[in-house]
Amino acid sequence: MKKKVIIKTEILCKSFVSDGEINNVIKNLDMEIYEGDFTVIMGSSGSGKSTLLYSISGMDEVTTGKVLFENQYITNLKEKDMAKLRKEKLGFVFQGIHLIPNLTVYENILSPTYKTKVIRKEIEDKIDSLLEKMHLSMQKKKFPNQMSGGEKQRVAICRALINNPKVLFADEPTGSLNSSQGKDVLDIFTNINLEGQSVVMVTHDLKAAIRGNRIIYLKDGRIDGDLQLDEYDISNSKDREEVVFKFLSEKGW
Ligand SMILES: Nc1ncnc2c1ncn2[C@@H]1O[C@H](COP(=O)(O)OP(=O)(O)OP(=O)(O)O)[C@@H](O)[C@H]1O
Numbered sequence: 001m002k003k004k005v006i007i008k009t010e011i012l013c014k015s016f017v018s019d020g021e022i023n024n025v026i027k028n029l030d031m032e033i034y035e036g037d038f039t040v041i042m043g044s045s046g047s048g049k050s051t052l053l054y055s056i057s058g059m060d061e062v063t064t065g066k067v068l069f070e071n072q073y074i075t076n077l078k079e080k081d082m083a084k085l086r087k088e089k090l091g092f093v094f095q096g097i098h099l100i101p102n103l104t105v106y107e108n109i110l111s112p113t114y115k116t117k118v119i120r121k122e123i124e125d126k127i128d129s130l131l132e133k134m135h136l137s138m139q140k141k142k143f144p145n146q147m148s149g150g151e152k153q154r155v156a157i158c159r160a161l162i163n164n165p166k167v168l169f170a171d172e173p174t175g176s177l178n179s180s181q182g183k184d185v186l187d188i189f190t191n192i193n194l195e196g197q198s199v200v201m202v203t204h205d206l207k208a209a210i211r212g213n214r215i216i217y218l219k220d221g222r223i224d225g226d227l228q229l230d231e232y233d234i235s236n237s238k239d240r241e242e243v244v245f246k247f248l249s250e251k252g253w
Pocket residue numbers: 016017018023025043044045046047048049050051052095
């Protein structure tokens with residue numbers, strides 16, 4: 001069955017100007033992300049992964065070209081409409097952890113639900129269940145500066161999931177976690193993906209990458225490889241790891 005496209009870019013370019021020099025980071029990129037996929041974006045440091053994630057999630061303006069979400073151009077949306085779309089349909093876990101320092105864990109997770117129409121009791125139950133899954137139930141009254149990097153990262157993930165996003169974007173979500181905490185986070189991503197939510201995740205970590213069913217390899221702002229794992233008949237994670245590792249090695253990872 002042909003997959004439905006949820007995000008599409010058309011000749012997308014993103015450049016930065018610093019010290020009078022133009023740095024073209026994303027170069028004429030045409031890409032489609034499919035609904036229900038767990039898409040992984042990999043590539044060396046500086047290849048433009050975070051920049052691409054910010055561009056396709058409407059967190060940052062593009063330089064030229066277009067981004068479509070569910071067949072609608074979002075590139076020229078008014079800031080108010082973009083904010084509404086982000087709040088209702090998209091969740092984002094950043095590379096650096098951006099918690100609000102003067103709010104508790106509970107309030108941080110609650111913050112994206114302000115002005116949504118969901119009933120308060122439902123939100124409270126959802127926060128409790130997310131906190132439990134992330135082993136954070138005892139910490140809900142703490143402030144970010146009273147927590148470890150890994151704990152803060154897990155709070156950021158709860159916050160990204162609170163509004164049940166159609167697409168969860170995550171930039172190196174396991175970067176500051178040890179392997180068992182990383183596994184907990186990846187299990188959550190796998191579960192929400194099995195429940196139908198799309199995931200787009202940037203990672204440097206092979207263990208994280210094999211959670212995806214598709215791996216896009218970015219090199220110098222262009223797509224240099226696109227591995228569709230659905231096309232392989234792989235049943236166990238060891239074989240999956242081998243296929244992914246071979247793909248990445250060929251790309252010079
Ligand atoms: N706000 C910015 N202003 C100027 N240059 C930027 C900005 N953000 C990113 N860049 C530049 O764009 C390039 C790509 O950065 P990006 O953060 O997308 O890389 P990345 O692939 O995510 O790397 P990493 O794996 O290290 O996170 C880098 O050369 C970086 O210096």
